[in-house]
Every structure is written in structure tokens, then in C-alpha cells.
Amino acid sequence: MKAKVYVTLKTGVLDPQGQAVSRTLGKLGFDGVESVRIGKYVEIEMADQDLGQAEKELTKMCEKLIVNTVIEDYRIELDGGE
Amino acid sequence: MSTTFGVLRFPGSNCDDDALHIVSQVLSESDCKGRMLWHKDSALGDVDGLIVPGGFSYGDYLRAGAMAAHAPIMAAVVEFAKSGGPVLGICNGFQILCEAGLLEGSLSRNDGLRFVCKDVYCRVEGKPTPFTQAIPVGRHIRMPIAHSEGRYAHPDVETLEANGQVVFRYCDSEGTPSESANPNGSVNNIAGVCNPSGNVVGLMPHPERACEAILGGGGVAGLSLFESALAFLTNSSARVGTGK
Structure with missing residues (x-):
């Protein structure tokens, strides 16, 4: 099964990269852009297993390594297999 | 009795x-020694202090320091700390x-999005730590910085400040x-912090690059951190630091 993890900066955490992209989009004429926040997207291929179990494992992975919970939030999406 | 510092070495x-x-040559006259510790080791051996050096451990993959934090040697480091x-x-x-x-x-990306490499001044303050206790509080010392990810953030910086960390x-x-004077957008101009008990200290500037006059005009103020730790470990009441 495939897991998708979206890592985003917590609200209020400065994102200089997002600000730079936002400014450049403005310069390119995209006047409607109010702000840009940049995060990470992680794909994890996992052995087929019980969905609940997989989610628990993924949460541990996020808390232990994939996410720095001081400044980042995360969301897990699980493809339940075919 | 000699004092031995272990220096961790990760790939990168x-x-x-x-x-x-610094610890094995520059301070050798003070009977200070050093030993390299490989990241795959599981024991530190007989060391009195530890230095986790700069670089790009594990290529800074995922986040700077994220991989190294889980290297085999780190369990012993945590225990030592x-x-x-x-x-x-x-x-x-x-x-x-x-x-x-x-x-x-x-520590995340500098607010200017650039790698910053230059000399900075840092004021020594907060609670006494092994690496600062012999430096008079309020002294400011010159050291080089060289980093892209040095912007310090903390979810409760008021408490950190109040604790003298x-x-x-x-x-x-x-x-x-x-x-x-803030080179990277760190909250409250923070360049270095310690843990609540003060024995673990981290800083973005490189004191080890400001220890020998022969290396140029940057001064030797960085040496005071190592001298301070040496004084701490040998129960000496020496005061160190040149002020600039």
C-alpha cells in the first residue's frame, strides 16, 4: 500500500522560501497571490497491512523522523490498496 | 590528570x-586530549566532554541534523548528556x-535564503554552562558563522529566556x-542555547575557527569556550575570554 505524507509549516512559522516565491509570482504578473507556504511531500511504499496498524506506524514515523514537530504539522493519506 | 574530549564524526x-x-593540539599544554568517535560506535569510551562538530551530516537530507540525531552513537550521547x-x-x-x-x-533556513559566511559578535549571557562559566557574563566575542540553516525558533521563547537558557x-x-546584527532571522537574536541543566550547549558560530592568531584577523575569542570547559572539568576557577 502507498502512504502519502504532507508536511507543512505550522501557522506563524516564518517561511522565507514561500515569501520569495510569492514575490516572484507577483513580479510575473500573478496579482491574485496573497501568500505562499512551501512544504514537503513524502511517498512511502508499505507492505500491505491493516489500515489502522499502518496509520499508527506512519504516525510514529512522522513523530520520530519525518516531521520536526517544533515547526511542522503533517497529514497522512493512505491508499487502502486495490 | 588529563582531560579528554570526544569529537563525533558522521559522514558529512x-x-x-x-x-x-583545538582540544588535542592547541590546548595540549593544558593537558587536554581529544579522540574521534565514529557515528557507528555504540560506546563513547573514557571521555570527559563531547563536541558535536559542524558540517553536513548525512548530506543534511530531510532536515539538517535529522538523520545524525538517530545515528548509533547518539544513544550513548543522550546517556552522557x-x-x-x-x-x-x-x-x-x-x-x-x-x-x-x-x-x-x-534551526531552519536563514531568512535571507542565503548561505551566510562571515564573522559575527555574540554576547555571552544566561545561566553558567561548562562552556561559558569562565567567561564573564556580558562579554561579547567574535566568531565566524557559516550556515544556511541557522534561524533559531522556539515555541515558547519567553520561558527559554526566563530560564536563562x-x-x-x-x-x-x-x-x-x-x-x-542578526545574520539569519533568529528569534531574539539567539545564536546559542543550553538545556535546562546547562550541561548541553549548542551554537551556530564556530568557536573552533577562532582559536589561533595565525589564521587571520578574526581573533582567538573562540578558544575561551574550550578553556572554560577545561576549567570546569578540572575544577579550576580560572577566568577566560579576551572580550573581543
């Missing part, structure tokens, strides 16, 4: 030899100690912390 460390040089052993994290070493949970807060603060050449 690049200030490890410099750190080892919990038992009160002095640990100094420099630059990438600071990032590793934060990722390992030995220090609070996080801010031990180095970017300031101008007069010793005043100002916005223009």
Missing part, C-alpha cells in the same frame, strides 16, 4: 578535524542536538543585540 562532518585539533556530561554542538552539531531532543527549538546572542561590535 567537516569541522571534526578542526575541533579535534543525561548524566550531566558537558556536550557542545557547533553549527550542524547544534542542529543535531536539537533534532535529538537534547536541546529545545529548531539563551547563552549566546548575536550583537554588534559594541555588544548590543540589534536587528542589523
